[in-house]
Amino acid sequence: MSEESASCARVTSSVAGDPPPEAASPPETTAKEASKMTARVGQKAPDFNAPAYYKGGFTNVKLSDFLGKWVLVCFYPGDFTFV
Amino acid sequence: MSAVAAQYEALQKMDVEVISVSVDSHFVHKMWNDNELNKMVEGGIPFHMASDQAGNIGRAYGCWDENQGIEMRGRFIIDPDGVIQAMEVLTPPVGRKVAETVRQVLAFQHVRATGGKEAMPAGWEPGKPTLKPGADLVGNVWKVWNPSME
Secondary structure, three states: OOOOOOOOOEEEEEEOOOOOOOOOOOHHHHHHHHHHOOOOOOOEOEEEEEEEEEOOEEEEEEHHHHOOOEEEEEEOOOOOOOO | OHHHHHOHHHHHHOOEEEEEEEOOOHHHHHHHHHHHHHHHOOOOOOOEEEEOOOOHHHHHOOOEEOOOOEEOEEEEEEOOOOEEEEEEEEOOOOOOOHHHHHHHHHHHHHHHHOOOOOEOOOOOOOOOOOEOOOHHHOOOHHHHOOHHHO
8 A cells, every 4th residue: 555656456356365366477477367256155266456545645455455444435437427 | 335444443553454456556546544534533544554556456356347447345254274255246326334244254253163063044143043063053043043143
């Protein structure tokens, strides 16, 4: 969660709590494999690493950094929408 | 998102962290926070607002809408081991009920604290009786629980 340059959000092709598969695998492969993954209850959550806005600054947020805590991940259609 | 932010302090006390995700860039997140959300929640959004512009995270979580290029209203409760314990996905026009999320987290935390020895019947809330699954309970749930207790 350090202040890093902004890059595209990507899922890491691993699940939260497991070591990353191969650090050397190219990003395109990662995205393709990731698109097949589907979150299921009772299964490990797909890990991800994404640029984020946090308390006035820009940073990256990685789901697996929060292992040991309960996490609520909330998707929504878009900023400045009404609901 | 402001509804979740308003409950953030309570969620923190429950050891719950929050990450919100949409297709907007983190720059737009800042503008939304600075220009609108901080008028709805004192101090603005206190958790990470992640950007998923290509929909990669949304796809992995099954809430990506290919036609509109947006995320559905997905909500996932993930336990300290990284396991998804609950999920809910709504189409955009209907918002979530944060209190229901809080209730579910408390229920899953209770189950975890008892090592799975207790289960939570329909409508369980803190203070209501739990069930202790075992041979004694088979066919006898009616003695300890009925739908009026929901």
